[in-house]
Amino acid sequence: MSKTVPSNDIDAVNHRLLAAAEPFENLTESAFSASQAELAKLVKSVHSSAQPVTSDLPAIAAQNLKNRLQEIDKAQNADNRSEIALAAVEGYRTLVSNVRGKIAVPPQVSLLDYAGFRIQADLKAKSTRWADISYALTFAKDRWGEISNQVQDRKIVSDMQAALSHMKNAAAAKDKKELMQASTRELDLVDELETYFAKAANAS
Template sequence: MRGTRLTILIVFTLTALSAIALVVFTPLFDEADKTTIPRAVATTPAAENSANADTAHKPTVSPLWDTMQPVAELFEMLTERAFDDQPADLLLLADRTRLSFDEVRGAVPEVTASEIDTLILKIRNSIETDSRPDVAFSAVEGYRRVIEISDASDVSKAISMLDYAGFRIHANLKCDPVRWNDISGAFDFASSQWLEVAPHIQDGELADKFSINLDALGTAIADFNQELAESAVAHELDLVDELESAAGKG
């Protein structure tokens, strides 16, 4: 009887933990393109916790991230070049992404591998139909999926998600008409990620610059000011590169 009660207690505990995990990370669904933006529930960062800050600045041994990083970088390149490169060049880059992913497929859960395969196929189809926004959206979602399954530190992932949000905002600003609803969702997601990252950036000047620019981006979005939003998101992506170095990711 004691063994039965212990089994029930363990099952109940695991079920409760699973429910908590589902609350922590919930998707924001955008009706415009039927893709999801992951929205993390924002928590107030404990800036005074110096132990956490010190840990974040020490590079973490990440064998899976080392394996997956080339794939993430190729998806990132596809996102950046989707609106400007020639179709033939984009097709070559899509093929490089597929080949790079094939090399590490065994390290990826089967469901995720299937999702990534589908996204690469969508990228190729969108290139062939010259649907540039769809190239960018599929590529940035591929980037997100690779980051999510990596074993990089939480801070490194949050910084990468700032990149993800910036790329998504940039792609939405290129659409005609501009997709402000999706932009607003991506901005909210970026804000939640910055709450996670900010306490771990010891360079106060850099942290201030990012915060000021994020505020400027939010104002431009609230005013539906495309020109200012494009300028602010371009600066956000540049600052993310600096954050990667400051947090020991880059």
């Protein structure tokens, strides 16, 4: 059952969820390169960020987040960096997917971030997860389709469409190097989208 949140509280909940998502993003980005000590700090941070927002989530989402944290701990104990990254990025998705109401930066932008990070985690796995990459590419295309008509900056639109096409072609060719480059470009464009929407909200 979903929770009913008074409208005047939605902004505060959204702020907490997005703030809690940041450590999950950081863990995803650093899972493969962090030292054991750094990794331990990052894992501790996701636990600390998740605990206060559990009550802000619907029951199913709260359980999903708990499951992802358990997966992170299990993968950390096994020093399985790819599984850490994948569990972390799914935790990130759970949090940003539960942002509600109208916000300055549409949640689809954060979900494009999720798709790019998931693809990179799939690429860095011991055995490249091509089927999952295909899913993430479709997910990214669909999320972009939901917001592309809200972007009036034609260069950003053109660049994002080109990046998604580049990713699709690289995946079809199973070219890991090209796909890593294309997904990095997509992630850079997500930053541009965040800036674009934030400026548009401030100007309105």
